[in-house]
Amino acid sequence: MTQYDDIKQGEKGAWVSIAAYIALSALKLGAGYWFVSGALVADGYNNLTDIVASVAVLIGLRISQKPPDKDHPYGHFRAETIAALIASFIMASVGLQVLISAVRSIIAAEHAMPNLITAWVALFSAACMGVVYWFNSRLAKRIQNQALMAAAKDNLSDALVSVGAAVGIIGAQFGMPWLDPIAAFAVGVIICKTAWGIFYSSTHALTDGFDEKELKTFRSTIAKTKGVISIKDIKARVHGSNVLVDVIIQVDPELSLIESHQICDDIERRLGRKHNIMGVHVHVEPLEEAESPSNSTMN
Structure with missing residues (x-):
């Protein structure tokens, strides 16, 4: 199997991530708005940014498969890095919006009590993303693709974010309704932190930095x-x-x-x-x- 065949295999992981994020973001946003959970809504927006990031990885993998030409004697492999850099800007903008919304909810005098159903939705989403992480990490190791491995790590962080959202929602059921917007704020921080990590690694690679x-x-x-x-x-x-x-x-x-x-x-x-x-x-x-x-x- 050639290097380009390996990249082609990596597209499967990107498609799995995109399909999972589309389904879960729709479920979380719908349940979050319907059952009044700021943490679940924030988690849903987090998955929306992940759709963009996964699409960027997919586009980068597609462009990377182009053979070397006169203008690109080393090939087009850096398309993956450029796509990831673009995705980091989108993720950061959404993360800031989630933070602003969460701060407004925390400052508000009254906090709505989220329905316990939203906690089950969050835990179900965490289990789904755990399966996606397992699939993508195994595939990334087998074809030794760094872009797909980064996507797999993002899958794992999304599973942990959903667990955190569930904890906030469950805590709100025990007389602590302020815990739900606090969880939403934590999700916003994680989105921004993930965006910064992708931005740093991408710019480091594009400027020929090396460990x-x-x-x-x-x-x-x-x-x-x-x-x-x-x-x-x-x-x-x-x-x-x-x-x-x-x-x-x-x-x-x-x-x-x-x-x-x-x-x-x-x-x-x-x-x-x-x-x-x-x-x-x-x-x-x-x-x-x-x-x-x-x-x-x-x-």
């Missing part, structure tokens, strides 16, 4: 490759769900071109096998005489 700890593990793998004397420089960047690595190694100057090329192939295979990195560019330089181990020992 230094992960880069050290790549360096360690390369350094253990037979024939590599030292690593002069190493860089990595995220390209959609892929990682591209550029490394400059130093080898014995007495090696032939064929032997040096073999070292490059070994590095590519090791990074692919141990870290699932398919885009590796290795530049080979001869170890300078002043840097040779034998010369430094004589001195």
Whole structure:
């Protein structure tokens, strides 16, 4: 199965999320407005933003399947990241609206008592999103797709949000009606926090930022490759769900071109096998005489 086939498989997870969010948002908003639960309404709006985010992931996966062309020699994999960035802005705007509505309800002198039915709706929704999370996380691990794994984590957070909404609604049944708008406020905070997390990771990737700890593990793998004397420089960047690595190694100057090329192939295979990195560019330089181990020992 090729890399593009894996991305195609990832579309299944996006479609499952979209279908679940459409059904659950309609159920939550309908029940929340009918049975007067601010927490359930906020949770419903949360799912509406998730529909947009899932559609963005789906569009990104579709565009990512386009092969490289003259304008995109590395392919179109970053479409996933751009789509996620757009989704984060939409999620943040909805989260702020939920927060404003919740604060107004908290400040109000009277709070409506939500019907206990809304708590059951919230718990049912949490169970459904738990199943969706299980499906998407398994699929994401199997095809090793970071975008789908991020969507799966969002599924899990949505399940937890629904549990929180249920707690607020149940608490309101025991003489604490203010707990329902408090739960709605907490949902708004979670929406904004999720939006910020997506925004940060997307902008970090688009500006070629990379985790230094992960880069050290790549360096360690390369350094253990037979024939590599030292690593002069190493860089990595995220390209959609892929990682591209550029490394400059130093080898014995007495090696032939064929032997040096073999070292490059070994590095590519090791990074692919141990870290699932398919885009590796290795530049080979001869170890300078002043840097040779034998010369430094004589001195």
